Amino acid sequence: MGSGEGSIPLKIRLFVYLSHALSTWGDRMWSFGVGLFMVIISPESLRVTAVYGLSMGTAVLLFGALVGEWIDRTPRLKAARMSLIVQNTSVVVCALIVYTVITWKTEIQAAWPNEGLLILSYVAIILVAILAMLGSIGTNIAVQKDWIVEICGDDKNLLASMTATLRRIDLCNKLVAPIATGQIMYFASVGVGAFFIAGWNLVSVFIEYILLWKVYSLVPALKNKKLWNGEPAEQEMETLKSNQGDDLDVEGHDPITSSNSIGDAEKLNEDASVATDEETKLKNETEQKKEKKKDPFWIKMFSGFIILYRGWKTYIKYDEAFAGLGLAALYMTVLGFDNITVGFAYTQGINESIMGVAMAAGAITGIVGTFLYPFIGKRIGLERTGLFGFFFEVMFLCLCVASIWAPGSPFDPFLKQSADTITVCNLPSDNGTGLTNGNLTSVPYNVTNSDVFNKTIGNTSLSVAGLQQTMTGLNTTGDQSSCAEQEADRGKHSLISVWLLLAGIIGARCGLWMADLTITQLFLEHVKETERGIVNGVQTSLNKLMDMLKFIMVIAAPDPHVFGILILVSFFFIILGWISYAKYSYGVRGHLFHFDKIRKCECSDTRNNNQVEEVIGD
Incomplete structure (x- = not known):
């Protein structure tokens, strides 16, 4: 075993770390910005954002295994190069399409009947974003799952050190990148933010490739062929056969007689047996790889669903399955910093700058949870740590539930035609605002400050002041008063609801990571190799x-006015996850809490009191 990080040159490690830092910084900027881009290009609802997220998840299940297989088949440098190019260029193209839609949305809407070109633009954004995500998956598999192992060789200490450092770099970028991107988008503009992300990825792809090429040149192990198609394995089997044949030649000369040593004969037999076992093992591996290679394309595509179907019996036989179901329930929630919640908070008046800070705060809280996890686990045990993790998460998410009925909440499940909208009546078709689709235009009520309103309403120069000037030209006094009342109501809008929502999500990250790490370790400890x-x-x-x-x-x-229902459903699923984990804990430990010890303590206290009373009576 090696001696740690000193076993390879420092510059190789630095090249790997710097390349990873550039790659993850671009990923974190894009994942933060895309949530805002989706809600800006479609401010009337969260449907486009949800379709984007659903498409990403489906693409992972359908194409994730295919990307991994392609990485295995392809030479290392070529695989890394192609993954980098697909990832970065796709982000560049997608960011430029987003900027085009934001800037010229009105013209795009009117170009084709029934907003056909606008819908096609949405489809193009989602498809290109899927390519970017698959490229990111390919880069992660190629570098973090393959290159790092070859660089470290047999040095497990070095492997642990490098993977931990890569994880720290990712967490730091997750903390800082949203803040930086949010400030750019807020103090400059959303368009500038999109251009910045596009420019970063365009420049970064060349630097990342140069760094990886240097690592490839300095590490000879990376040039070795991969054991994929069975040919190297077959060569190894031929080597074993030839070695075994040499041993048989030795036996043909009657080594027992010549050496008069039974021990030597037994050793030769053992060597032959080992060689046979190695040959059988290699044959089995080769057959498995050939079978995998012969799998039809559609089986490879649906491998995620097939794994779920075929492996369910194996999965459910473990007691930890209920803990795993509890972990899966945590994914069925909008109470996290994904595109959905980021978009909703944006429509409620939280600007890009504050949103970036909130996401960074959530990352810090999650990191605190990773430190508390081993500290608490050593004192109360692994299973109970998971129970407390779920408890901490649910406790903070109660703030999110309270936000549904807090001042400023848009929640109104029975709303048909929203009274909480800004109504622009009889706008002239040539006023330069781009709001020409009819005589009545409605915008979400909770987009409160003028900056957000500017970016959401029409992607043009229409401001609150301009809207008020337009209102002065209305022909109907009643319409004027209605618009003025709505403008006054909008100015009085409270942010208490959305602040409660964000506070609950930020606080819950600590318990979330404690529960996640607990369940992950349970599987590592109890599942057969x-x-x-x-x-x-x-x-x-x-x-x-x-x-x-x-x-x-x-x-x-x-619609934002029914987002409260999504919060309640999410909270319900997290409670179900807690119950599922509690069932696992009860099945393993026989109890959830030490009520029996509490009863013993109470009985002991009662007996002591009785004895004291008897002594006093005597």
């Missing part, structure tokens, strides 16, 4: 399916 792959594959598929169910739920109820 030969079944880890299938069990973890089932767990991943369950998590992704619950995540997709969340987006389907949002597609069915995309």
Whole structure:
């Protein structure tokens, strides 16, 4: 075993770390910005954002295994190069399409009948974003799952150190990138933010490739061929056969007689047996790889669903299955910093700058949870740590439930024609605002400040002041008073509701990570080595399916005034997850809390009191 990070040159590690930092910074900027882009190009509801999220989840289930297989088949440098190019160029193209839609949305709407070109633009954004995500998956698999192992070789200490450093870099970028991107989008503009993300990825792809090429040149192990199609394995089998044949030649010369040593004969027999076992093992591996290679394309595409179907019996036989179901339930929620919640908070008046800070605060809270997890686990045990993790999460998410009825909440499930909208009556068709689709235009009520309103209403120069000037030219006094009253109501809008929502989500990240890490360790400790792959594959598929169910739920109820229903459903699923984990804990430990010890303490106290009374009486 090696001696740690000193076993390879420092510059190789620095090249790997710097390349990873550039890649994850671009990923984190894009994942933050895309949530805002989706709600800006479609401010009337969260449906486009939900379709985007659902498409991402479906693409992972359908094409994730195919990307991994392609990485295995392709030479290392070529795989990394192609993944980088697809990832970065797709982000560039997608950001430019988003900027075009934001800037010229009105013209795009009017270009084709029934807004056909606008819908086509949405489809193009989602498809290109899927390519970017698959490229990101390919880069992660190629570098973090393959290159790092070859770089470290047999040095497990070095492998642990490098993977931990890569994780720290990712968490730091997750903390800082949303803040930086939010400030750019807020103090400059959303268009500038899109251009900045596009420019970063365009420049970054060249730097990342140069760094990876240097690593490839400095590490000879990366040039070795991969054991994929069975040919290297067959060569190894021929080597074993030849070695075994040499041993038989030695036996042909009657080594027992010549050496008069029974021990030598037994050793030769053992060597032959080992060689046979190695040959059988290699044959089995080769046959498995050939079978995998012969699988039809559609089986490979639906591998995520097939794993879930085939592996369910293996998965459910473990007691930890109920803990895993509890973990999967945590994915069926809008109470997290995904595109849905970011978009909803934006429509409620939270600008890009504050949103970035809130996401960073959530990351910090999650990191605190990762530190509390081992500290608490050593004192109360692993199973109870999970119970407390769920408890902390549910406790903070009660703030999110309270936000539904707090001042400023848009919740109104029976709303048909919203009274909480800004009505622009009889706008002239040539006023330069772009609001020409009819005589009545409605915009979400809770877009309160003038900056957000500017960016949401028409992607043009219409401001609150301009809207008020337009209102002065209305022909009807009643319409004037109605618009003025709505403008006054909008100015009085409270942000208490959305602040409660964000506070609950930020606080819940601590308990969420405690529960997540607990369940992950339970699977690592109790699942058989030969079944880890299938069990973890089932767990991943369950998590992704619950995540997709969340987006389907949002597609069915995309309006901000029914977002409270989504909060309640999400809270219900998290409670179900807690109950499922509690069932596992009860089955393993026989109890949830030490009520028996409490009763013993109470009985002991009662006996002591009685003895004291008897002594006093005597």
